[in-house]
Amino acid sequence: MPSASAVTGPSKSATSNQSQSVGGQQLQLVTFGLGSEEFAVDILAVQEINRMMALTRVPQSPPEVEGVINLRGKIIPVVDLRKRFGLAATERNEHSRIIVVEVHNKVLGFIVDRVSEVLRISSTIVEPAPSMVCSVDSDFIAGVGKLEDRLLILLDLPKLFDSGSVGAMTAAQ
Amino acid sequence: MQLDPELLQDFLTESGELLDQLDVDLVTLEGSPEDPELLNKIFRALHTIKGSASFMALTNLVKIAHAAESALNAARNRVVVVGRGEMDLLLQAVDVIKTQFDDLRAARDLTAPDENLVLALAAIGEGKPAPSVQVPVRSAAAESKTAADAPAAKAPSVPAQPAAASPAAPATGSPFDLGSPAPAPLKLPSSKMDLLEFLVSDLDDSLRQVEQQVARLGEAAQRQSAAEALADLTEALKRSAEFFDCEPMGKIATLLDDLAEAAPKLPERTMARALSPAMSAVEALKQQSKALAAKTTLNHPLERFTEAFHALLAETAAMGTPAPESIPAGEQTTSASPSPAPSPSAAPAAMSPGKSAEKSEAHPAAGADHTIRVEVTRLETLLNLVGELVLQKNRLSALTRQIGQQQLGTQEFREHITTASGGLDRVTSDLQLAVMRTRMQPLDKLFGKYPRLIRDLARKLNKQINLVIEGGETEVDKSVIEELGDPLVHLMRNSADHGIEPPEQRQAAGKPEMGTIRLSASHKGSHVQIVIQDDGRGIDKDRIARKAIEKGLYTEAQIATMSEKEIQRIIFAAGFSTAEQISDVSGRGVGMDVVRANIEKVKGTIDLTSVHGQGTTITITIPLTVAILSAMMVGIGPETYAIPLGSILEIVRPTPEQRSSIRQAAVMRLRDTVLPLLSGGELFAQPEGMKADAPFAVVLHQQDQRVGLLVTSLIGQQEVVIKPLDESVDKGGPVSGATVREDGGVSLIVDVPRLFSIAQSRARA
Numbered sequence: 001m002p003s004a005s006a007v008t009g010p011s012k013s014a015t016s017n018q019s020q021s022v023g024g025q026q027l028q029l030v031t032f033g034l035g036s037e038e039f040a041v042d043i044l045a046v047q048e049i050n051r052m053m054a055l056t057r058v059p060q061s062p063p064e065v066e067g068v069i070n071l072r073g074k075i076i077p078v079v080d081l082r083k084r085f086g087l088a089a090t091e092r093n094e095h096s097r098i099i100v101v102e103v104h105n106k107v108l109g110f111i112v113d114r115v116s117e118v119l120r121i122s123s124t125i126v127e128p129a130p131s132m133v134c135s136v137d138s139d140f141i142a143g144v145g146k147l148e149d150r151l152l153i154l155l156d157l158p159k160l161f162d163s164g165s166v167g168a169m170t171a172a173q
Numbered sequence: 174m175q176l177d178p179e180l181l182q183d184f185l186t187e188s189g190e191l192l193d194q195l196d197v198d199l200v201t202l203e204g205s206p207e208d209p210e211l212l213n214k215i216f217r218a219l220h221t222i223k224g225s226a227s228f229m230a231l232t233n234l235v236k237i238a239h240a241a242e243s244a245l246n247a248a249r250n251r252v253v254v255v256g257r258g259e260m261d262l263l264l265q266a267v268d269v270i271k272t273q274f275d276d277l278r279a280a281r282d283l284t285a286p287d288e289n290l291v292l293a294l295a296a297i298g299e300g301k302p303a304p305s306v307q308v309p310v311r312s313a314a315a316e317s318k319t320a321a322d323a324p325a326a327k328a329p330s331v332p333a334q335p336a337a338a339s340p341a342a343p344a345t346g347s348p349f350d351l352g353s354p355a356p357a358p359l360k361l362p363s364s365k366m367d368l369l370e371f372l373v374s375d376l377d378d379s380l381r382q383v384e385q386q387v388a389r390l391g392e393a394a395q396r397q398s399a400a401e402a403l404a405d406l407t408e409a410l411k412r413s414a415e416f417f418d419c420e421p422m423g424k425i426a427t428l429l430d431d432l433a434e435a436a437p438k439l440p441e442r443t444m445a446r447a448l449s450p451a452m453s454a455v456e457a458l459k460q461q462s463k464a465l466a467a468k469t470t471l472n473h474p475l476e477r478f479t480e481a482f483h484a485l486l487a488e489t490a491a492m493g494t495p496a497p498e499s500i501p502a503g504e505q506t507t508s509a510s511p512s513p514a515p516s517p518s519a520a521p522a523a524m525s526p527g528k529s530a531e532k533s534e535a536h537p538a539a540g541a542d543h544t545i546r547v548e549v550t551r552l553e554t555l556l557n558l559v560g561e562l563v564l565q566k567n568r569l570s571a572l573t574r575q576i577g578q579q580q581l582g583t584q585e586f587r588e589h590i591t592t593a594s595g596g597l598d599r600v601t602s603d604l605q606l607a608v609m610r611t612r613m614q615p616l617d618k619l620f621g622k623y624p625r626l627i628r629d630l631a632r633k634l635n636k637q638i639n640l641v642i643e644g645g646e647t648e649v650d651k652s653v654i655e656e657l658g659d660p661l662v663h664l665m666r667n668s669a670d671h672g673i674e675p676p677e678q679r680q681a682a683g684k685p686e687m688g689t690i691r692l693s694a695s696h697k698g699s700h701v702q703i704v705i706q707d708d709g710r711g712i713d714k715d716r717i718a719r720k721a722i723e724k725g726l727y728t729e730a731q732i733a734t735m736s737e738k739e740i741q742r743i744i745f746a747a748g749f750s751t752a753e754q755i756s757d758v759s760g761r762g763v764g765m766d767v768v769r770a771n772i773e774k775v776k777g778t779i780d781l782t783s784v785h786g787q788g789t790t791i792t793i794t795i796p797l798t799v800a801i802l803s804a805m806m807v808g809i810g811p812e813t814y815a816i817p818l819g820s821i822l823e824i825v826r827p828t829p830e831q832r833s834s835i836r837q838a839a840v841m842r843l844r845d846t847v848l849p850l851l852s853g854g855e856l857f858a859q860p861e862g863m864k865a866d867a868p869f870a871v872v873l874h875q876q877d878q879r880v881g882l883l884v885t886s887l888i889g890q891q892e893v894v895i896k897p898l899d900e901s902v903d904k905g906g907p908v909s910g911a912t913v914r915e916d917g918g919v920s921l922i923v924d925v926p927r928l929f930s931i932a933q934s935r936a937r938a
Contacts, residue, residue: 056812056919058898059858060906068902068911070919073561075896075911106899 025123032112078109200624206255237286241266243298252300356469403433560894617645630669637687644694660768672709712783808886809853820925
């Protein structure tokens with residue numbers, strides 16, 4: 001596996017101790033950026049984070065599917081999250097990452113502009129998503145985390161990679 | 174239903190296999206209803222199922238299995254001949270058992286067998302042929318297996334057993350003490366030895382009943398009926414004894430018979446006294462049965478016993494006086510005690526609990542030790558791991574080559590690493606092959622279902638069909654077998670329903686009334702070929718053409734340009750079915766296209782040739798395995814693709830003169846034919862600007878169609894491990910599956926059938 005390992009497990013990267021709220025459930029999140037916005041997903045769904053690697057395009061696959069990669073012998077689809085959200089494409093650079101997650105009992109990867117950090121926040125600071133908060137369809141948003149200096153958009157992965165949205169993401173395996 | 178799940182699983186697997194085999198054997202039996210070996214085999218299978226079922230207290234299953242078993246037993250004893258009527262009943266019984274198996278799998282209560290079916294089978298068991306013609310009733314005790322024909326050719330084919338056939342020390346004390354004599358080897362011809370296992374288990378059944386009846390003799394009110402039942406049972410015992418050539422057993426049975434005869438007239442007191450010795454006699458028989466199971470006999474000293482017993486029975490006649498009702502209570506209870514729970518099991522229909530199951534399992538085929546059952550998932554894991562190993566090995570070979578090319582390290586080092594790498598190469602290949610083998614199963618697993626299918630169809634359709642099966646031993650990967658099941662059933666049905674004509678029509682056409690369907694399998698290199706051939710009416714090209722036009726699949730003009738074969742092949746098109754009326758046999762309109770899709774799913778191909786009026790031949794070619802593919806690796810733009818080697822006819826480098834275009838479609842002249850050219854870059858949606866130069870044309874074929882695929886470079890031939898593509902990315906493009914290259918990257922595998930259908934739809938557009 002050439003470029004696999006890289007940033008290995010996110011748990012190894014620095015855990016921020018920012019925003020230690022009292023009460024409520026602790027959420028552990030992996031945060032990443034797309035354009036100017038910051039997103040987060042539950043760390044439990046994340047299997048690993050890889051540097052960009054060569055993708056193999058699959059003819060006639062849905063446009064947001066960038067291609068497939070070999071993840072230790074398993075062929076997994078990789079989705080370009082920019083395309084998924086309908087954002088303008090940008091050049092990939094050394095900050096681009098593939099976040100590998102398990103959703104609906106399936107493993108898939110998605111490409112983000114950069115991975116920021118692993119964060120612990122209290123669920124008390126998470127509010128339900130307002131209908132128009134950002135560029136992303138509110139259906140995919142589990143909530144918005146209000147940090148001191150910024151907003152964090154918590155993604156609902158199962159909905160984001162639902163059977164209806166990215167082709168038939170469910171089924172198989 | 175509370176059943177040990179593991180036990181249940183074992184039962185379902187083992188008995189399930191027996192059940193499948195039963196279908197095959199029964200249909201074979203219909204052709205040769207008196208084949209004793211076959212009868213025995215069927216009987217044994219049923220008996221084993223019954224035994225295991227009773228062990229798990231599956232009463233409804235035991236009931237039907239028992240009924241079927243009795244019927245078969247009558248056939249074995251030549252009391253009845255298995256004709257059509259009998260066979261229908263037997264097959265119905267097997268179906269009931271299958272339903273019950275489904276119930277078990279679904280954890281439902283077992284379906285109760287149709288009482289009429291049970292009775293009808295039981296009637297056969299009693300010697301009445303199926304369409305109720307009254308025949309001298311044989312006692313239900315015919316149940317205890319006695320092959321009446323005992324030629325008794327004593328072959329000394331006996332396992333070396335402790336030969337000490339001590340005639341047993343003369344018993345001291347009570348004349349009714351039979352002691353426990355040392356076992357002597359049982360002398361039986363090997364044909365009988367084979368039967369021993371289940372005969373003994375049935376003997377146990379009978380003995381349990383004998384015990385019950387003897388106990389009932391003690392009660393005046395039941396004495397008459399008990400005596401009658403006992404007489405029947407002892408009759409059967411005597412026949413068993415004769416069959417086993419076991420004299421002591423016969424003698425004891427005779428004694429019990431005498432008791433049965435005398436019992437109704439015995440004074441109460443004498444009866445009570447006779448019970449204890451009678452129980453000893455039964456006990457002796459039980460010992461005997463155990464000994465027989467171990468292929469030995471016991472020679473009980475019977476002289477004094479017989480004398481005393483007869484004296485006891487004679488006492489009555491002499492005294493002739495109805496004795497006073499003073500039964501020493503103690504004595505009676507002791508005598509009756511060996512038969513606990515006199516469960517009034519309906520008549521002599523033995524529902525042997527437990528023991529018989531153990532007995533029949535005790536002597537399974539000797540081969541059992543050489544096989545173990547392994548969960549399929551474990552094999553799958555193993556296969557995946559081997560796949561990984563192959564990839565790693567490939568990487569290592571690539572590195573080794575690099576070391577050689579770049580002259581890295583010392584000469585000695587290079588030699589060593591080359592040797593090591595070569596060794597690894599060999600071992601991995603062998604390992605791969607070995608693991609693949611574990612997943613191979615004979616096609617008989619599928620083929621075995623068809624005799625029954627065809628038989629039932631033939632009867633339903635009033636046709637005469639002879640099914641010939643060849644090459645069922647050919648092995649293919651388990652996953653292939655699974656995918657082949659449905660398509661083959663469909664094709665077989667088609668042949669029987671649409672192919673073979675009714676006898677009158679056949680006769681009129683000058684064919685034999687009996688139609689023939691030939692199903693054969695054989696190896697063809699790394700593929701297996703399955704051919705289904707019938708001598709039926711064949712495919713009417715004109716009718717197909719009409720239907721195709723009616724359904725709007727093709728225009729008249731298109732049809733006009735098509736060859737006969739192409740027209741015949743329309744039946745594989747989606748939504749095409751010529752069945753004029755929808756029968757429950759076939760012709761639901763989802764036919765052949767589904768068949769084709771299923772076959773293509775396992776990377777197989779299907780072809781058809783038919784001569785109107787003479788029959789149809791369908792040829793299916795499937796790879797031995799779906800996990801590994803021999804492929805040609807080619808470069809198309811920046812990507813590498815794997816093309817299944819089986820689909821490649823040749824690879825050429827067309828000169829500019831050979832290339833031209835017809836109506837804007839690129840074509841290539843190859844020797845004296847012209848074939849369409851497809852641009853790999855375009856077909857595989859390479860980014861713009863990558864179409865570039867594609868100097869090579871890979872000539873692909875499907876059935877007799879050909880097409881040239883233009884590729885940028887040729888990389889080489891390789892065995893690749895097929896990995897599935899996620900459904901979210903596989904949207905019908907000309908690829909299916911992927912493989913991991915030596916460098917860890919992913920290459921897609923070209924799906925040739927899809928490529929052809931894309932090419933065709935383009936050509937038509």
